[in-house]
Amino acid sequence: MTCTMESTGAGGGATAAAPLLETRKLSVDFGGLHALDGLDFEVREGEIVSVIGPNGAGKTTLFNAITATVALSSGDIVFEGGSLLGLDPNKVTARGIARTFQNVRLFANMTVLENVMVSQHCRTRQHAFGALFCTPAFRREEAEIRERAEKILNFFGSRLVGYRFDQPAFTLSYANRRRLEIARAMATEPKLILLDEPVAGMNPVESAELTKLIGRLRDEWGFAIVVIEHHMDVVREVSDRVVVLDHGTKIAEGVYEEVSNDPLVIEAYLGHGNENS
């Protein structure tokens, strides 16, 4: 508590507002491997931050740590001035952080619409009683859930609407699955969305389209966004700020042009062999 107060005070002096999300000396160990090693990382409201780095740098682990899917070894994660330590993943989501997965993980046998509807779980409250007696409150909430889901899916243009509402998710094309994952994240009404390689496996046209979409996500819906991405054209296009990880530590940070010319970054990529771009 005191810790939070101090940092807010210090941050308030330097920048106008406290960051939305802040990790402090964040470390995650797997056995002897330091996947994250004392990482300080922050995201401000309405900002789009790209996280880049060679394979195995710890980018996905950062997302897992923030969403409480792996245990921290040390450090702290502060979101909107409150620590996320010790929360279950679903509580983190309820606080306002949503994510997508690097290896797409949809509810494959549920329909497109259901995938989005079920993700509103923590924002809705009707339980068994309402469902059994079909109360007016239940019916109203069901209608709202459906309406919101359709609104979110309409955001993706013609991709996921109309006929596709009732398709099981497993019938979708690869690109559409990635879109649906984003839609699902939007449905949890987050303040911050974590996108793990959102354009992986897409063709250039689809990739360009999604890049625009990420910008619109911020502009129209007001989300702060963190993107892990290997495609440098996407990174250049979307990011306000770029953070470069290697071996679980931050080796560079700044706007795209700065970072891309940083000798340390070039070294990290060349040193590992640049297999990703």
Add this chain to the structure above:
Amino acid sequence: MTADEQPSEAAPGVTDAASGAAGAQAHEHETPQAPPRPLLAQDWRRLLRMGAVGATAQMFLALSNMPLRLDDRLLIKPILSFGYLSLLFVPFVVGNRVGHQIKREGIPTHAAGAHEVIGGAVAGAVAGAGVSLMALLLANFDLREPLVNWSPQLADLLAFGNSTGFAVFIWLLLGGLSGAAGGAMRLLRPRIRRVAVTMILTVGLISVMETLVTDLAEGMRFEWLTDRVYARRGGVNWNWALILAAVSGLVSVLARGRVRRTRERIASLEGASRNRANLGLIALTGALLVILPMFTGKLTNELLANVGLFVLLALGLNVVVGLAGILDLGYVAFFAVGSYTAAVLTAATSPRINPELPWFVALIFVVGITGLVGLFIGAPVIRMRGDYLAIVTLGFGEIIRLLFLSDWLSGWFGGSQGIVRIPGAGIFGLASVDGTDPRAVFYLVLAFCALTIYISWRLERSRLGRAWMAVREDETVAEAMGINTVNVKLMAFVVGAVLGSFSGAIFSAKVGSVFPNSFLILVSIVILVVVIFGGMGSIPGVIAGSAVLIGVLGGPRQPGLLAEFSEYKLLIYGALLIWMMLARPEGLIPSVRRSRELHQQEMAQDAWLREQLDEEANGGGSLRASAATS
């Protein structure tokens, strides 16, 4: 600008689908076929291998004593008993499987021809040789010591009362014929095959359902017909078997495709009319189930009540396993708690407390207490996943039974003596339902089945039901999407417990006594098999599963239509389950979710997309509008 972009982006998808569709059609109509091969160019090794499998199966079946035990139960009067059928179906299946070709794209398959029959005959004869060998061994050795069913009667049965030499010869011949018939099934055109299968199934079904049909005939006064169809001591008379086969074949020819077309039409109905069709179907089934028992006798109603009780149990377990994906191997615990609670609250003879509440009042407590027990068992268990959870529920299922059996609690529940002389279920002073009136029990069960179906149907289509589905699909992701998986799973567990307690309360009133022995782990397993066999998550599937398994073969203690099979019930359960997992893992009547035809949907999807693109090219922007309205 946008009009420019849209088609160019979507174009690959469309052309892809178009070529895919064309490819699929080509595949269907002109499967590449190799030139005809010489008659004896068989894959002999494969024939021998499959024949040997068949032979082993036959020897096993012969030694399980099934042929002897089931010889009395005739299928078709002098020709075929279930005993012989249990042996003869093996070469048939082997002969049919031999002709099976794995279809791979681009690899030509040969047309079905005389090979199928010859191959089937050879493999079938090899399988039949298993029985021949059995007959030889039976005649020359005495292995009665380890093999309890090694008997002269068996030898006699296999030889049809003749010499051993005859037995050897006849089984080679029968195996060959049966195998050839199995292979010949592949020669038939699909339509004719369907007719043949209908004929065989009709005769088989009418023979299996003998008790049911004769009972119904007595009630509805058409004994004159059944007296002729069925022989005096069981089985369909052979001449009537022919008549039945002819009639069903004729019906099948006349109805050709009509049934399927009607079903497709119903399936393609939209929204309100679809609902109306479904409601009509449900009302019809309901009416049939209400009217039918009025015409049937005690035995049949007893059977119906038993089936209903298992439907009720399976519907409850279906919520846990089918909807939420929690593998609960101790479901019988809630059945037991429900039964005992009802017994303690209603019976005057209950050892410790005996408030002798009316059944319906007691039911409120039963539901409450079982729900609490579900909560208490579930709370520690539910944090586990997958296999661990299954094992722990298995343990709790046994613990509950052992508690009821224990000396410690015998002051409450009577230990191994149980609680006896439980009064029937009074329905608001109207009637008392107990075991002496199985028809009333059936109606009671039916009412509770309707209630349970309503509950699971409502819950499945709610926020809670969607959360269950998400947990079943991927628990980690469900949690990351903000679902409190522990709470949601616990809820499924408790709902399952409450639904299970219904059948418990009815069971104690029906049987009039409860003993710890009624709640063996076997009951859990049988209910689970019913759910899996019928189709997880599918209400019609669960009902069909109980009807087939419990109705025909019988429950753990309840006889089914084929009461003679009770000894082999578990063997057949196992075989059916394995066959089901191989051939139709989604179950007898799968839930819509699991049976969606991927291919068809994709074609429709692409057609839709193309249409939209055309419209967009003409009108522009209509896509958004149509999306918003739909």
